[in-house]
Amino acid sequence: MTRFVLGRIGFYTLIAVLLAFFTIPLLWLVTAPFTSDPTYKVSVPDFTLDNFRAIAEHPYALPSLWNSVLLSAGTALLVVILAALAAYALSRVRLPGRDALLYTLLLLSSIITGTAAMVPLFQLAVQLNLIDSQLGLILILTGGLLPAAIFMMKDFMDATPKSYEESARVFGATPLQIVRHVVVPLVRPGLATIGVWAVANVWGNFLMPYLLLSDVEKQPAAVITYTLYTEGGQANLSMLSTFGLLYSIPVVLMYLFVSKKYGFRFHGGIKR
Amino acid sequence: MAAIELRGLSKVYPGGVKALDSLDLAIPDGEFFALLGPSGCGKTTLLRTIAGLETATGGAVVIGERDVTGVQPGARDIAMVFQDYALFPHMDVTDNISYPLRIKKVGKGPRREKAAEVGARLGLEHLMDRRPGQLSGGQQQRVALARVMATQAQAFLFDEPLSNLDARLRLEARTFLKKLQRELGVTTVFVTHDQAEALAMADRMAVMEAGHIRQIGTPAEVFQRPANTFVAGFIGSTPMNLLDGTVRGDTLEVAGCKVAVPVTAEGRLSDGEKIVYGVRPEYMAYSAAPAEGAFGGRVVIVENLGASHLVTLEAGDVSVQAVVPEGNEPAVGDDGYAVPRRDRALIYRDGDLV
Ligand SMILES: Nc1ncnc2c1ncn2[C@@H]1O[C@H](COP(=O)(O)OP(=O)(O)OP(=O)(O)O)[C@@H](O)[C@H]1O
Ligand SMILES: [Mg+2]
Numbered sequence: 001m002t003r004f005v006l007g008r009i010g011f012y013t014l015i016a017v018l019l020a021f022f023t024i025p026l027l028w029l030v031t032a033p034f035t036s037d038p039t040y041k042v043s044v045p046d047f048t049l050d051n052f053r054a055i056a057e058h059p060y061a062l063p064s065l066w067n068s069v070l071l072s073a074g075t076a077l078l079v080v081i082l083a084a085l086a087a088y089a090l091s092r093v094r095l096p097g098r099d100a101l102l103y104t105l106l107l108l109s110s111i112i113t114g115t116a117a118m119v120p121l122f123q124l125a126v127q128l129n130l131i132d133s134q135l136g137l138i139l140i141l142t143g144g145l146l147p148a149a150i151f152m153m154k155d156f157m158d159a160t161p162k163s164y165e166e167s168a169r170v171f172g173a174t175p176l177q178i179v180r181h182v183v184v185p186l187v188r189p190g191l192a193t194i195g196v197w198a199v200a201n202v203w204g205n206f207l208m209p210y211l212l213l214s215d216v217e218k219q220p221a222a223v224i225t226y227t228l229y230t231e232g233g234q235a236n237l238s239m240l241s242t243f244g245l246l247y248s249i250p251v252v253l254m255y256l257f258v259s260k261k262y263g264f265r266f267h268g269g270i271k272r
Numbered sequence: 273m274a275a276i277e278l279r280g281l282s283k284v285y286p287g288g289v290k291a292l293d294s295l296d297l298a299i300p301d302g303e304f305f306a307l308l309g310p311s312g313c314g315k316t317t318l319l320r321t322i323a324g325l326e327t328a329t330g331g332a333v334v335i336g337e338r339d340v341t342g343v344q345p346g347a348r349d350i351a352m353v354f355q356d357y358a359l360f361p362h363m364d365v366t367d368n369i370s371y372p373l374r375i376k377k378v379g380k381g382p383r384r385e386k387a388a389e390v391g392a393r394l395g396l397e398h399l400m401d402r403r404p405g406q407l408s409g410g411q412q413q414r415v416a417l418a419r420v421m422a423t424q425a426q427a428f429l430f431d432e433p434l435s436n437l438d439a440r441l442r443l444e445a446r447t448f449l450k451k452l453q454r455e456l457g458v459t460t461v462f463v464t465h466d467q468a469e470a471l472a473m474a475d476r477m478a479v480m481e482a483g484h485i486r487q488i489g490t491p492a493e494v495f496q497r498p499a500n501t502f503v504a505g506f507i508g509s510t511p512m513n514l515l516d517g518t519v520r521g522d523t524l525e526v527a528g529c530k531v532a533v534p535v536t537a538e539g540r541l542s543d544g545e546k547i548v549y550g551v552r553p554e555y556m557a558y559s560a561a562p563a564e565g566a567f568g569g570r571v572v573i574v575e576n577l578g579a580s581h582l583v584t585l586e587a588g589d590v591s592v593q594a595v596v597p598e599g600n601e602p603a604v605g606d607d608g609y610a611v612p613r614r615d616r617a618l619i620y621r622d623g624d625l626v
Contacts, residue, residue, distance in 0.1 A: 094286075166325050167358035171372040171423065172346030181371075185362040 029248070032241035039237065051242040060216050060224050061243055067134070068220035069250070071209070072202035074138040079149050079198040080191050082142070087153035088183055092162070102151060109147035118211060125212055137212050141202055149194050156190030157183070192262040196255060203251055221247045273458055274336030274349075274426035275301045276322065282330035283314075283321050291317040293483040294331060299461065299476075304453050306470035307463045309480030310506065315463040316355075318480070319429050322461065323352050336426060346375075351420035352429040356436070357412050359404035365391065365415050366400045372423040390418045394452075410441045417452070427459040434469065446472055467507050471495060479503045496616070497536075501548060501623050510553045510582055513592050514620070519545040523565075528588035532565045534617035537626045541619065548620040553582060555616035556594035559609050560602060566609035567592045571602045585610060 024042060032038035033052065034045035055061045090098060121140060122131070130136025164186065168178045184191065206222045213219050216227075225247065228239045276299040283292040291314040299305045307315045320326040322333055324345035332341045340348045351372070359368050370378075370387040378386075391400055394414045404412055413433060420428055433449070434442045450473045453460050464470050470477045471491040478488045479502075487499040498504035504512045517526030519541045524531050526549045533541065541547065562568060569587035581601040585592045585608050594610040602608050619626040 161356070161358075163354045163356055163358040164360060166345075167352065167354055168360075168371070168375075170323055170325070170345045170350065170352045172375045174346075177375065181374075182360060185360075 029241060029245055032237065033245045035238075037238065038241055051238045054239060055242050055246065058239070060219070060227075061221075061239075063217065064219055064221045064224035065246060065250075067218060068203055068222065068247075071134060071138060071141070071220050072199040074134075075141045075145065075202045076195045076198035078138065078142040079145050080195050082146060083149035083153045083194055084184065084187070084191060085179070086146075086150045087157045088179060090150065091154050091157035092165075102147075102154070105147040106151050109144060115207075118207070122211060131212060132214050132218065134213070134218055137209055140212065141205065141208060144208075145198050145201055149198065152197075153187070153190055153194055156187045156193075160186045189262045192258050196258050199254060200251060273301050275299060276427055276459060276461065277334040278318075278322070278331065279334065280331035281318075281321060281328055281333065283317055283326060284329045291483055292321065292328075295483075295485055297478060297485065297488065299459060301459055302457045304450065304460050304473060304475045305462065306474035306477040307461060307480060308467055308470040308477055308506075309465065311465060312482075313480045314483045315465070315480060316431055319352070319431050319461060319463050323350055323429055324348050349426040350429055351423040351425035351427075353416045353420055353431065353433045355431045355433070357404075357416040357433075359412055359415055359419075361404055364401050364403055365396060365407075365418075368404065368415055369418045369422050372419065386422055387418075390421050391415075393421075394418045409436050409438075410445065413437060413445060417449070421456065425458070427461065428453075430460065430462045432463055432465070434464070435466075442469075449473065468509055471507070479506060481506075497618065497625060498550075499625050501550070501620050504550050504618070504620070508552055510577075510593060510595065512550050512552050513556075515549045515590055515592065517547055517549045519543055519547060524549060527567060527590045527592060529567050530565065531567070531612060531617075532614050534612075534619055535615045537619040540626055545621070547626070548623075549617065550620060551612040551617040553593040553595045555613040556592075556610040557613070558583060558594045558596045558600065558602075559611070560606065561609065563609045563611050566611040568607065568609045571604050571606045571608045574601055574604055583608060583610075 028040075028042045031042055031045045034047050034049075035043060036046055036048050036050065090102065095101070125131045125136050125140065128136070130139065160183070164182050165178050168182050173181065203220075204222060206226070209220050210223050210226070213223070216224075221243070225240065225243060228236045228243060230236045276297075278295050278297040281292055281295045281297075282290070284290050295318065307318060309315050317326060321328050322335075324333075324340065324343060328341055332339055334340065335348055335350065360371065363371065366384060366387045367374075369391055370383040373383045373386060388397075388400065391397060394417060396411070396414055396418060399407060399411060399415075404415065407415065413436070416433070434445050437445055446469060462470075462473065471494075474491055476488065476490050477494060478485045479494060480486065481502050487494055487503045489497075489499075494503065495507055498507055498512070501514055504514060515526045517524045517531075519533075520530075521543060522533065524533055524547070531549070556567075557563075559566075567585060567587045569585035569592065571583055572586050572591070573582075573584040575582040575584075577595070579598055581596045581598065583594050583596050583602060585594065592610060594608075596602070
């Protein structure tokens with residue numbers, strides 16, 4: 001009996017420690033921006049808005065958030081459209097070696113967008129005159145996310161019955177009309193999932209924009225965060241925490257919105 | 273409206289399954305035609321091949337005067353109701369019904385008008401704003417019908433449209449569908465595995481088995497004179513008695529009893545020949561007293577059919593069934609005698625009707 005109680009106590013203590021481990025940084029993130037002179041400690045804020053004023057006056061901070069929006073929205077849009085079309089075709093057309101193709105793509109993509117491919121990608125961008133261009137970055141990010149997106153999307157496509165499309169086909173609908181009128185509305189939760197996933201991926205991506213965009217005015221928030229230092233070369237905690245808060249709010253809002261609208265089912269490649 | 277003709281139509285699936293084996297079939301304009309057969313015989317495949325959702329591997333499909341074998345489904349001018357109705361779950365009833373018109377680039381106003389008109393005709397007025405998920409099975413079926421009506425196609429193809437309804441609703445829908453087809457006069461091909469449904473609704477019907485058509489005819493022809501033992505066994509709510517027998521001069525020896533040669537087979541049998549004697553339980557006169565030319569035996573089962581009873585006799589080592597009107601039914605263990613009607617009994621030689 002005592003063993004059991006002790007075990008329980010130990011278990012809950014462990015949980016509490018783990019929870020604290022994850023909550024304290026979050027707590028810091030919401031308190032520090034409202035504190036005059038934040039340290040690494042979580043302290044009761046004095047509710048000053050000076051930090052926000054400082055961020056607003058920073059020449060690149062707010063514009064970089066807008067850049068992040070552009071980059072992630074552009075990438076998400078491309079990924080969703082291309083993945084939907086590709087997944088539809090792969091799901092409905094019987095190709096010999098289709099599954100092998102999919103798995104190879106997935107495998108290769110995880111290598112290609114990794115660090116190993118940085119140099120060739122950089123050179124490719126230079127040659128195509130896409131270096132220091134947001135469009136170029138969007139294309140490269142899209143390429144990196146597409147295989148996984150197609151893979152997830154195909155699962156959604158496979159799960160929708162064929163008879164809807166066949167019915168539309170008998171009425172004379174063209175393949176594109178079928179996709180627009182029937183398939184897209186049916187897999188909308190899937191599209192939302194892929195969209196959110198792509199946005200979250202791009203929003204947090206540091207390395208790619210850091211390498212491919214040299215113009216500070218084009219850089220997204222993830223890169224700008226890296227430049228928030230004091231004159232002394234120390235991390236500027238008040239700026240960092242404030243910017244960090246502003247940086248995370250849009251993603252949280254997006255998640256809440258989409259989850260409310262489409263009733264999120266984040267199950268990746270797993271069937272319901 | 274248009275006639276449908278199939279010429280030597282074959283369909284072999286990629287795996288090598290021969291679902292249709294060189295079928296010939298002509299369905300005249302305006303006919304209500306039923307395709308009947310057991311599960312897996314190729315009914316759905318045949319319908320889908322007519323629609324163009326499956327490509328024929330041999331032969332031709334002709335709709336009207338046009339050979340449409342290589343034509344896309346949408347260009348064949350046909351409309352199809354799927355077994356699961358395939359109503360678009362994200363559109364309301366109005367949008368579902370008017371979807372074919374949307375594809376034909378009809379404007380929104382005329383489209384809504386047509387949907388309202390067709391919907392009203394099928395008693396859907398008060399449901400026009402609902403989604404398919406908010407409708408009962410019978411209502412969904414009517415929406416699916418309304419949708420094909422809105423197409424004004426040359427021919428309708430139905431794949432077991434009643435199989436998702438409960439027994440009661442099915443009877444209503446049967447009558448309704450038949451009446452509707454009469455009024456519209458559109459050539460209709462109707463797939464079912466329920467022989468009663470085919471008999472009740474069709475102008476003509478085909479009975480299929482394993483990719484072949486075993487008989488084509490009116491329901492009366494198919495019911496009264498099944499062309500072979502397969503059709504004989506498949507058609508009828510109580511299965512036909514099919515008994516092995518031998519010709520003995522002017523009479524037949526069947527199941528150890530002497531019975532008369534049926535009218536239709538008179539003078540067409542040779543002495544000593546082995547045959548199969550077929551007679552429906554409905555065409556047997558039952559009596560408790562011995563009778564000339566009767567199957568006699570012990571009553572082993574009595575099944576209640578409502579207004580009548582199905583009595584199974586054990587004659588020799590085979591079972592013979594007879595339908596007995598209510599009030600006359602015997603008890604299990606009694607001796608019984610069933611005299612087949614000479615004008616309704618049939619003789620099969622090597623599986624085919626004599
Ligand atoms: N896509 C397919 N690929 C391979 N074989 C198939 C395919 N569709 C059907 N078949 C086979 O073709 C044959 C005919 O099938 P079909 O669906 O036409 O039967 P059915 O008469 O409609 O049966 P049911 O009454 O059960 O619906 C069956 O043996 C079936 O297994
Ligand atoms: Mg079928």
